[in-house]
Amino acid sequence: MATKTISTKHNLQVLYEDNHIIVINKRAGDIVQGDKTGDKPLSEVVKEYIKDKYNKPGNVYLGVVHRLDRPTTGIVLFAKTSKALPRLNKLFAGKEAEKTYWALVKNQPPKTTDRLVHFLKRNPKQNKSYAHSKEVPDSKKGILSYTMLKKLNAYYLLEIALETGRHHQIRSQLTAIGCPIKGDLKYGFDRSNPDGSIHLHSRKLHLIHPVSKEALTIVAPVPEENLWQAAEKA
Template identity: 55%
Template sequence: MKKAFNVIYEDNHLLVVNKSSGILVQGDKTGDKTLTDYCKDYIAKKYAKPGAVFLHPVHRLDRPVSGIVVFARTSKSLERMTALFRKREVHKVYWAIVKRKPPEELGKLTHWLVKDAEKNTSKSYDKEVPESKKSELHYKRMGKLNDHWLVELRPQTGRPHQLRVQLSAIGCPIRGDLKYGFSKANPDGSINLHAFHLVFVHPVKKEKLFLRAALPEEPFWEQFLEFEQTKSSNRHLDQTFSG
């Protein structure tokens, strides 16, 4: 059985992990064990903490998505990290694999999304409609391999299912994402969307963190590693695309 997560960064204020696909970040009606539960168990065991562990996810990743998730270990860091996300001072980089070639090498997508809580889906519109939220992302085509394209995504906003819906809206649904129009599921139920890099200023120590979550240990993903020419030593990560 694959591990629920691997630790990327840890101190007294934050726990940052690389989540496996298929794990919920926070509880839902399935009642399945969550990433939050797994990480609380890890903290309790590692630091022999009796009683309840304070640990809160600062943002979410959809269940079939893998990659970086940040947890706050104190109420102070939770408050400050939440503010960083709200003010868009956290730079996020995702990798997605799609079958259809995205129209431009470097592009920007702007849509207005409406969430349907009942169906747990979001719908995109090209202009503002009632209850819609503006959603923006920049993308770069990284290259083609075995009939699929690797796309790097940089969301400017953080809407539910945003990357999945916006790529689907331009006719490039993410591999494995049946919910948003891909033709067939991945054998393990994942979709090929990975939260790869996160760059932000530490909420307490005030130093800049450059965090990277390794791609899933899975043959289809691993072949795309050749496109990662810019390793995490690239300190301009928040301004540039990889490669």
């Protein structure tokens, strides 16, 4: 299990690194890939880190395997070699990479543990997805399972396992059961967090290494924020 965090001068939290992959603990506000905002993406920061660390003279190869929403924190995996990237893409496409999330929600969920199945329809203009109980035109099935881990003051800590990877899936499905994520104004929470984050954290990733074939489990520490810190304590 990889849990040691290394902070760098590039303001990165490196959770794991070898010749073929690198795993970062993303901060709220960072974008994984470049977008229309023109803000510097995490992928470019990681390239700079690799270039400096290994004194690479030319361009640095880095493959983006998956993304996290901008206000979300936690694990982001990148491929450092062209050998690793297609193998990682195949793992993720085949649902062989197990991703676990933590979310802090406003209301107690209807059940302590449950499997949610919705049909998600994306509205590109709003950059938002809507969860429907029945299939609607242009919708995609979204499936997740959650377990309530503990109650923290006015919030509930949920652990979430994704079976599908849809746009804003966790955010929209939790809202559909009356449990908006703390800080998530877009999906029904009543106020934003001061730093623009939402309390959704990509907590754990388990996969078979694309080259060594060894089992790898990576856990991302939660942000340095009081509520998150309380959630992480046993």
